[in-house]
Amino acid sequence: MDFQRFSSVLLAIFIIMIIFSSLCLASPSSNVKWRKQNNRSNCDVYQGSWVYDDSYPLYNSSACPFIRKEFDCFEYGRPDHLYLQYRWQPTTCDLPRSDGQNFLQSLQGKKIMFIGDSISLNQFESLLCLLHASVPNANIREEKNTSVPTVIFEDYEVSIMLFHSLLLVDVEQEDIGRVLKLDSLKDGNIWKDMDVLVFNTWLWWYRRGPKQPWDYVEDDGTILKDMDRMVAFRKALTTWAKWVDSEVDTNKTRVIFQGISPSHYNGTEWNEPKVMNCSKETQPISGSTYPSGLPLPLYVLEDVLSSIEKPVHLLNITTLSQLRKDAHPSSYNGFRAMDCTHWCIAGVPDTWNELLYTALIN
Ligand SMILES: *[C@@H]1O[C@H](CO)[C@@H](O)[C@H](O)[C@H]1NC(C)=O
Ligand SMILES: *[C@@H]1O[C@H](CO)[C@@H](O)[C@H](O)[C@H]1NC(C)=O
Ligand SMILES: *[C@@H]1O[C@H](CO)[C@@H](O)[C@H](O)[C@H]1NC(C)=O
Ligand SMILES: *[C@@H]1O[C@H](CO)[C@@H](O)[C@H](O)[C@H]1NC(C)=O
Ligand SMILES: *[C@@H]1O[C@H](CO)[C@@H](O)[C@H](O)[C@H]1NC(C)=O
Ligand SMILES: *[C@@H]1O[C@H](CO)[C@@H](O)[C@H](O)[C@H]1NC(C)=O
Ligand SMILES: *[C@@H]1O[C@H](CO)[C@@H](O)[C@H](O)[C@H]1NC(C)=O
Numbered sequence: 001m002d003f004q005r006f007s008s009v010l011l012a013i014f015i016i017m018i019i020f021s022s023l024c025l026a027s028p029s030s031n032v033k034w035r036k037q038n039n040r041s042n043c044d045v046y047q048g049s050w051v052y053d054d055s056y057p058l059y060n061s062s063a064c065p066f067i068r069k070e071f072d073c074f075e076y077g078r079p080d081h082l083y084l085q086y087r088w089q090p091t092t093c094d095l096p097r098s099d100g101q102n103f104l105q106s107l108q109g110k111k112i113m114f115i116g117d118s119i120s121l122n123q124f125e126s127l128l129c130l131l132h133a134s135v136p137n138a139n140i141r142e143e144k145n146t147s148v149p150t151v152i153f154e155d156y157e158v159s160i161m162l163f164h165s166l167l168l169v170d171v172e173q174e175d176i177g178r179v180l181k182l183d184s185l186k187d188g189n190i191w192k193d194m195d196v197l198v199f200n201t202w203l204w205w206y207r208r209g210p211k212q213p214w215d216y217v218e219d220d221g222t223i224l225k226d227m228d229r230m231v232a233f234r235k236a237l238t239t240w241a242k243w244v245d246s247e248v249d250t251n252k253t254r255v256i257f258q259g260i261s262p263s264h265y266n267g268t269e270w271n272e273p274k275v276m277n278c279s280k281e282t283q284p285i286s287g288s289t290y291p292s293g294l295p296l297p298l299y300v301l302e303d304v305l306s307s308i309e310k311p312v313h314l315l316n317i318t319t320l321s322q323l324r325k326d327a328h329p330s331s332y333n334g335f336r337a338m339d340c341t342h343w344c345i346a347g348v349p350d351t352w353n354e355l356l357y358t359a360l361i362n
Contacts, residue, residue, distance in 0.1 A: 070118070071333065116201050118203070127160060167201055183235075203261075241308045244312060262322045270292070277340050282326050283326050298318050
């Protein structure tokens with residue numbers, strides 16, 4: 001065997017070894033990638049698990065100008081960074097790799113509005129970071145000093161808007177005080193002109209004392225001092241559902257409701273009964289199920305959504321977020337207060353937005 005042949009055989013062996021070892025040693029995430037047929041039409045993208053993927057996070061949060069100090073964990077010194085490197089992997093398919101430019105192109109000329117409490121703000125800012133990172137030189141116009149903060153990606157004529165509403169239904173100032181009106185939804189007249197609506201409410205329904213955003217509840221013409229909060233939540237959602245059926249042109253407007261965003265103050269839920277906040281959590285729960293199961297308000301929400309005749313998509317982020325006890329700011333925020341309710345940006349809300357993108361393009 002002459003030297004040339006010998007060395008080309010060696011080279012071939014070498015190449016085969018490289019291919020073979022990359023097949024065997026590739027991280028579980030990339031293995032998973034080509035096991036799946038990429039067919040999302042019969043896939044529940046909300047059923048899956050978190051896998052380590054060092055190509056995450058999707059953007060550099062320090063370069064994003066839209067993050068408020070509540071959510072900017074990296075800026076406020078969070079020492080562990082593993083929480084940034086998980087990707088949501090559905091069990092039976094892959095998510096399309098989120099690409100802000102495609103997102104903007106497919107929503108050209110459209111208005112997207114997030115409607116809800118600070119969890120909506122969390123998702124709104126994450127989406128702005130995702131889009132900004134993919135088109136860093138795009139012309140962006142901000143309307144900050146209005147009741148509806150808006151960011152316009154001018155080259156695509158895409159408007160991303162935030163409508164602050166704690167309860168979706170109305171709270172009105174009357175002589176007796178602030179009255180929560182379970183049957184009234186006046187803001188809907190503004191919402192229905194949009195192309196995509198992403199709703200969320202829950203956080204404020206069980207607040208009591210000074211944080212309760214109303215003094216009285218009006219239900220079907222009767223004024224009450226208080227009522228069962230889950231019943232009130234169901235009634236308000238039902239008012240919202242009737243509004244969708246009677247007022248929203250779903251040929252023009254896509255309606256999305258976000259599932260309940262979980263907090264992590266009760267370690268019993270994830271089998272660590274002594275834990276009372278998220279301060280020591282640095283890794284997600286492995287697997288696809290959260291030990292304590294789904295929260296009660298999600299069942300109420302699913303029930304009400306099933307009564308709507310028009311198409312409404314449940315952005316079913318509850319379980320995947322429950323698994324991320326590691327992804328809250330804890331004390332790494334501008335207030336140094338313990339926060340196991342909101343989510344770090346970059347982080348879990350980026351996945352909500354990847355799933356939102358998936359829902360919109362399908
Ligand atoms: C995806 O799966 C559905 C249902 O099984 C099937 O009807 C459809 O043809 C599949 N699409 C592709 C691209 O394989
Ligand atoms: C939402 O996701 C959870 C977890 O995958 C599942 O148990 C539940 O049935 C889903 N709800 C709907 C309406 O698909
Ligand atoms: C992230 O962005 C900041 C601010 O633009 C920059 O200083 C830093 O080097 C960037 N980090 C990485 C890893 O690119
Ligand atoms: C914001 O708007 C209010 C009333 O519309 C006005 O009084 C205030 O000066 C504005 N602030 C800025 C910074 O433009
Ligand atoms: C929406 O589109 C469907 C099918 O094209 C049509 O039958 C229906 O009348 C439309 N509804 C409205 C409110 O335009
Ligand atoms: C914590 O969660 C467990 C299991 O879901 C529940 O039984 C318990 O009541 C919760 N504790 C508090 C203080 O909410
Ligand atoms: C967080 O929980 C730990 C115990 O798990 C406790 O020692 C600590 O005081 C808690 N911190 C806050 C701010 O609640």
